[in-house]
Amino acid sequence: MDDEQTGRSTPARQSAPLSRRGFLLGTGSLLGAAAVPALTTAGTAAAAAQQVITDGARVPALIVGSGYGGAVAALRLTQAGVQTQLVEMGQSWTTPGSDGKIFCNMLNPDQRSFWFRTRTDQPVGYFSGIEVNKSISSYAGVLDSEQFAATRIYQGRGVGGGSLVNGGMAVTPKRSYFEEILPSVDADEMYTTYFPRATTALGVNTIDQTWFESADCYQYARVSRKTATNAGFTTTFVPNVYDFTYMKAEQASQVPRSALASEVIYGNNYGKRSLDKTYLAAAAATGRLTISPLHTVTSLAPAPGGGYSVQLTQIDTGGAVIAHKSVVADRVFLAAGSVGTSKLLVSMKAQGRLADLPSAVGQGWGNNGNVMVARAGWDLTGALQSGMPAMGIDNWADPNGPVFAEIAPFPAGTELWINLYLAITKNPNRAAFQFNSSTGQVDLTWQAAQTQPSIDAAKHMFDQINAKAGTIYRTDLFGVYKTWGDDFVYHPLGGCVLNQATDNYGRLPGYAGLYVVDGSLIPGSTGVNPFVTITALAERNLAQIIATDLA
Numbered sequence: 001m002d003d004e005q006t007g008r009s010t011p012a013r014q015s016a017p018l019s020r021r022g023f024l025l026g027t028g029s030l031l032g033a034a035a036v037p038a039l040t041t042a043g044t045a046a047a048a049a050q051q052v053i054t055d056g057a058r059v060p061a062l063i064v065g066s067g068y069g070g071a072v073a074a075l076r077l078t079q080a081g082v083q084t085q086l087v088e089m090g091q092s093w094t095t096p097g098s099d100g101k102i103f104c105n106m107l108n109p110d111q112r113s114f115w116f117r118t119r120t121d122q123p124v125g126y127f128s129g130i131e132v133n134k135s136i137s138s139y140a141g142v143l144d145s146e147q148f149a150a151t152r153i154y155q156g157r158g159v160g161g162g163s164l165v166n167g168g169m170a171v172t173p174k175r176s177y178f179e180e181i182l183p184s185v186d187a188d189e190m191y192t193t194y195f196p197r198a199t200t201a202l203g204v205n206t207i208d209q210t211w212f213e214s215a216d217c218y219q220y221a222r223v224s225r226k227t228a229t230n231a232g233f234t235t236t237f238v239p240n241v242y243d244f245t246y247m248k249a250e251q252a253s254q255v256p257r258s259a260l261a262s263e264v265i266y267g268n269n270y271g272k273r274s275l276d277k278t279y280l281a282a283a284a285a286t287g288r289l290t291i292s293p294l295h296t297v298t299s300l301a302p303a304p305g306g307g308y309s310v311q312l313t314q315i316d317t318g319g320a321v322i323a324h325k326s327v328v329a330d331r332v333f334l335a336a337g338s339v340g341t342s343k344l345l346v347s348m349k350a351q352g353r354l355a356d357l358p359s360a361v362g363q364g365w366g367n368n369g370n371v372m373v374a375r376a377g378w379d380l381t382g383a384l385q386s387g388m389p390a391m392g393i394d395n396w397a398d399p400n401g402p403v404f405a406e407i408a409p410f411p412a413g414t415e416l417w418i419n420l421y422l423a424i425t426k427n428p429n430r431a432a433f434q435f436n437s438s439t440g441q442v443d444l445t446w447q448a449a450q451t452q453p454s455i456d457a458a459k460h461m462f463d464q465i466n467a468k469a470g471t472i473y474r475t476d477l478f479g480v481y482k483t484w485g486d487d488f489v490y491h492p493l494g495g496c497v498l499n500q501a502t503d504n505y506g507r508l509p510g511y512a513g514l515y516v517v518d519g520s521l522i523p524g525s526t527g528v529n530p531f532v533t534i535t536a537l538a539e540r541n542l543a544q545i546i547a548t549d550l551a
């Protein structure tokens with residue numbers, strides 16, 4: 001995209017502020033905030049996207065981004081009686097393409113796959129050492145691969161954020177590690193109230209373990225379990241938001257296939273309880289939510305007389321600018337993800353629009369210790385593989401290098417004897433987002449060498465598995481003779497860390513009514529796949545904000 005398409009040159013306009021009374025009108029009790037949403041249809045969230053925000057609007061609450069943090073904020077604010085506007089730079093994924101499907105699969109990616117790229121940029125981008133990416137049309141696709149100096153960060157784009165493209169693994173972190181990373185948060189409260197609230201509202205379910213033992217589509221997981229167990233490592237089943245009952249019906253050929261049709265990182269047409277079907281649908285059902293897709297927030301600053309003046313650029317799915325808009329919001333909830341929120345705040349601080357933000361803004365970014373690796377095995381892993389991981393190798397207690405390795409599918413539709421893993425490690429390295437005044441962009445200081453502790457920890461574990469199984473690493477999937485998938489990230493975390501850049505509930509000091517509610521609050525690591533942590537923390541913070549700031 002060029003600068004105009006990203007909307008960075010949006011002109012600022014002046015609008016009258018809204019009184020605080022308007023925001024508080026109809027604000028409900030905490031009882032509403034505690035209610036758990038029912039699983040409803042995507043149609044409701046889509047309906048909320050019918051009327052987009054208008055230029056010059058004055059709104060009580062504006063949420064920027066529709067991933068986990070944004071979806072929790074949308075539900076809890078609307079339940080509390082607040083008319084809420086949610087703006088999202090990606091599209092509302094509700095219209096089927098010419099093939100009758102909303103999303104494309106991983107075997108035949110088309111323009112729907114990537115966010116404004118002319119060539120796919122697959123995480124596993126090579127096979128037999130040959131690059132396997134293909135040309136596509138530039139379009140507002142669902143997966144972004146955002147390139148920084150030494151890493152690229154995958155993120156979902158669309159109403160539902162990362163929930164549209166992720167593997168659905170819904171893991172509650174180990175309590176001892178949660179207490180280590182977020183010591184200012186009451187862990188009792190999290191583990192008795194907010195983690196259960198989050199997992200219920202997300203629609204988390206567990207696999208039928210008897211079925212797992214015989215299902216063709218999890219042959220790959222059973223094979224990796226066997227080699228891990230033989231080498232003395234422990235495996236564990238992992239809950240997911242993909243409907244396992246639906247998956248069973250897929251395996252039995254009773255319903256259209258999705259997880260079993262190589263659909264994951266470019267979206268799932270069926271079976272997945274993404275946020276548009278859970279939190280956002282429930283928020284829309286209150287009648288108090290408006291969603292504006294294809295609207296990017298480019299700037300925000302305090303408005304004269306209170307609230308925040310927010311600049312937006314609306315594009316069409318081809319990237320053409322449709323409108324520049326300026327609105328005033330009494331309260332702004334930043335939910336643009338670790339990268340989106342951090343970039344916005346760092347550039348607003350550097351440009352003097354939010355000049356008094358603390359110096360901790362932009363700091364403390366980490367990649368959750370992500371590194372990928374594959375082994376060439378002896379056992380058949382199966383031509384049919386579920387795209388939704390259901391098992392991990394849990395070696396977190398190892399003082400020589402904690403690892404929680406997701407046993408990942410390689411759903412190529414043919415037998416390849418590949419054992420693939422996404423290892424989550426305890427990498428202590430952190431980076432910062434910094435404004436680059438010569439380019440006007442925000443850079444990330446992460447260096448390639450900072451991934452080394454992750455490689456060391458993963459190698460320590462997989463070397464033992466290979467030695468016991470008599471197997472070797474694949475070196476042909478992440479480049480030409482390259483063992484480690486160490487130059488990309490699925491789990492960006494931090495950049496606006498809780499109780500450092502914000503107060504203990506995500507409030508930005510000095511800027512009343514400006515909140516951070518997404519993965520940027522988490523200090524670079526959570527030891528497991530992160531969306532349950534992000535959701536539960538947002539639940540906790542919203543409960544406090546609604547009870548105190550909106551009372």
Ligand SMILES: Cc1cc2nc3c(=O)[nH]c(=O)nc-3n(C[C@H](O)[C@H](O)[C@H](O)COP(=O)(O)OP(=O)(O)OC[C@H]3O[C@@H](n4cnc5c(N)ncnc54)[C@H](O)[C@@H]3O)c2cc1C
Nearest residue numbers: 065067068069089161162166167169297337340519530531
């Ligand atoms: C391929 C893949 C697989 C993954 N698998 C798992 C998994 O199995 N389990 C797990 O727990 N995690 C997984 N993750 C990670 C998980 O999806 C993220 O941690 C999570 O989505 C982050 O939530 P968030 O609310 O912080 O932000 P996001 O979900 O990233 O939402 C941010 C939203 O804000 C929008 N936005 C950004 N900037 C702006 C702006 N300026 N204006 C308007 N909108 C904006 C974005 O388009 C996006 O929709 C995976 C991620 C990827 C990419």
